[in-house]
Amino acid sequence: MTELDFKHKMAAHCESGTITSLLNFGGLDITEPLVFGISGGIFFGYFHKMKSFAFPTFIVRNKPGQMRVDIEKRLGVKFKTYAFKDPASGMTALDDLIDRKIPTACQVDFFYLDYVPSWERVHINVHFMVVVGRQGTRYLISDAYFPKMVELEATSLQKGRFAGGEMSPKGFLYHLDRIPPEIDMKKAVERGIRKACFNMLKIPIPFLGIRGMRMFSRKILEWPAIARDTEHLSHEIMKINILLEDQGTGGAGFRFIYATFLQQASEILNKSELRDLSAELMLIGDGWREISLFAARIGKNRDLGAEKLKQLSDMIRDRADVEENFFRKLSKTV
């Protein structure tokens, strides 16, 4: 098997984990929380009525693919990207990169990865993993969600890379092209913090940032009127738990990974107040985890009366209040 000297590591999130492992392979000593924080990955958005979503939903990070773009801007590193219309040429291009010993990240639909247990497979078109070797029709994969490297058949890889639907991967590939000789890590960390504070506090769109959290808190009370029936409503309420905890968020909707970033940032910038804010964000994350648990419980028990939804709404509004206060304090540190 063509195999590279690639160090596999588990990560909290597929995109930040993939970027981190490619940068580490290129010789840059950087952690996943730093990649996440410098890219300004923490976010919130609530989408009540959007064509792309059959039911209201929310996000807790910036849009897929944005982390790579922002890390390029702030660290000065460069990734080379490729997209393909034709699956055959997409597979040939990947083979060529692997044969040239270049670890290459692929965007795939998670559902087609046959190394994932069947009960965990869902259609998510924005999963990222790194191909690090191949032999015949078998590919060696470093997937940040798995403790060890895994193997995948070419047919499954091709299906995953060229799946249709919303945010279809179109065979998207990227690999590290260049790391500058000098990186101003302090400046990068500061810019990442500023970006996160802007996104959470000042972005002038009513459904994004803290305002998005408040909208979520109000609009969730309308969910019973939108859902087809109790079964549908319970499914959507339980998805809150999945979006906060289960989809590679590092726990509590990325709040824990961002707290770790602030801890590391406090050392880089030599600012003890960031360590205090890190501890505060851990507690804020615990509150999101309580929401996650509450939603899972009432959804599972079909206990979805007005009183319970009001309680859930209040819990979300409370997170908006504490996060507004938190990000205001954070914005004053840089």
Add this chain to the structure above:
Amino acid sequence: MDELKLEIKKLIMSTLAIDNVDPATVDDEKPLFGGGNALTLDSVDAIEIIMAIQRTYGIRINDQNLAREVIRSVNTIAAFITEQRNLQPS
């Protein structure tokens, strides 16, 4: 270690309000999820257990990838708690 394992079984059962299972019948090695053990749990139960471990032992399991590994069985939970206790300054 056996005491800790019994404590973990009791913690899981009290957290999830399970009163119809004898802790002695819960296999230490068999997975707690997906059937095959006297306690059969699901992903919603998982987060309750993670939070109960945090509250009871003061040990954080923030990352759900790690959490999935830790709460696989009574043995893996016990090993994790023991390891974390050893890491904490005395």
